Amino acid sequence: MIRVLIADDQALLRGSFRLLVDLSPDCTTVGEAGTGVQAVALTEQHRPDVVLMDVRMPEMDGIEATRRICAATAGTRVIILTTFDLDEYVYGALRAGASGFLLKDTPPADLLTGIRVVAAGEGLLAPTVTRRLIDEFARQPEPTRPLPRQLDGVTDREREVLALIARGLSNAELAAHLNLSQATVKTHVGRLLTKLAVRDRAQLVIVAYETGLVGPGGLR
Numbered sequence: 001m002i003r004v005l006i007a008d009d010q011a012l013l014r015g016s017f018r019l020l021v022d023l024s025p026d027c028t029t030v031g032e033a034g035t036g037v038q039a040v041a042l043t044e045q046h047r048p049d050v051v052l053m054d055v056r057m058p059e060m061d062g063i064e065a066t067r068r069i070c071a072a073t074a075g076t077r078v079i080i081l082t083t084f085d086l087d088e089y090v091y092g093a094l095r096a097g098a099s100g101f102l103l104k105d106t107p108p109a110d111l112l113t114g115i116r117v118v119a120a121g122e123g124l125l126a127p128t129v130t131r132r133l134i135d136e137f138a139r140q141p142e143p144t145r146p147l148p149r150q151l152d153g154v155t156d157r158e159r160e161v162l163a164l165i166a167r168g169l170s171n172a173e174l175a176a177h178l179n180l181s182q183a184t185v186k187t188h189v190g191r192l193l194t195k196l197a198v199r200d201r202a203q204l205v206i207v208a209y210e211t212g213l214v215g216p217g218g219l220r
Contacts, residue, residue: 001026001027001028002026002027002028002049002050002115002116002119003027003028003030003046003047003048003049003050004021004027004028004029004030004048004049004050004051004052004115005029005030005031005032005033005039005042005043005046005048005050005051005052006018006021006029006031006032006033006051006052007032007033007034007036007038007039007042007051007052007053007054007057007062007065008032008033008034008052008054008057008081009034009035009054009056009057009058010054011034013054013104014032014034017029017052017111018032020108020111020112021112021115024112026116027112027115027116030046030048031045031046031048034057034058035057035058035059035060036057036058036059036060036061036062036064036065037059037060037065038059039051039053039057039060039062039065039069040060040065040068040069040072043069043072043073043076044072044073047073047075047076048076049075049076049077049119050076050077050078050079050115050118050119051066051069051076051077051078051079052079052081052102052115053065053066053078053079053080053081053098054081054082055080055081055082055089055093056082062080062081062093063089063092063093063096064096066078066080066093066096066097066098067096067097069097070096070097070098070199071097074199077099077118077119077121077199077200078097078098078099079098079099079100079101079102079114079115079118079124080093080098080100080101080102081102081103081104082101082103082104083103083104083105089101094202094203094205094206095206097199097203098202099118099122099123099124099199099200099202099203100114100117100118100123100124100202101124102114102124118200121199121200122200122201123200123201123202123203123204123205124202150196150207150211151196151211151213153195154192154195154196157188158188158191158192158195159213160178161174161178161185161188161189161192162192162204162207162208162213162214163208163213163214164177164178165189165192165201165204165205165208166204166205166208166209166213166214167214171185171186171189189201189204192204
């Protein structure tokens with residue numbers, strides 16, 4: 001059973017999300033938070049598998065709440081919920097440790113699918129989100145430093161896989177592009193997660209760009 005915490009400052013929306021989650025046979029709501037501070041406290045108390053986190057909340061916004069939750073609770077993953085598909089949230093939320101984004105008007109079935117995907121350890125990054133992340137790095141100065149030691153121990157093939165993940169390719173697309181089986185791709189992704197000490201492929205995207213392995217034009 002996937003345990004879900006719902007964090008939103010609107011009681012009506014919290015109730016709607018709770019009803020949807022609790023009607024699912026494999027999900028259950030363990031708590032509701034109306035502020036960022038409550039979200040952090042309830043996560044510490046209940047240790048949910050997934051937090052549905054609103055961006056704009058009183059006392060503490062969803063980005064800061066996500067940062068604190070991800071720093072303190074290794075087993076909990078955060079999905080950012082927003083009514084706005086805004087660029088400004090993408091990089092900050094992923095850098096804070098969020099595993100993905102969903103709009104509040106996402107169809108109910110897609111919301112439940114997103115919860116399951118993130119609970120299973122995958123990142124929930126739509127191609128549009130990946131493109132905005134690329135755009136964010138395009139606005140930054142070109143790195144002049146060599147690849148940092150964070151990538152020591154990562155093989156050439158794993159670097160290739162990491163670069164393609166940063167471009168938004170799914171495992172199936174990676175397999176087709178590299179002429180590998182999906183099982184082999186999953187093995188490479190798993191090794192990258194372990195070697196780079198990150199929780200999911202959303203964080204792999206951040207590592208790929210922050211280390212300078214890839215940039216807006218492709219591989220460095």
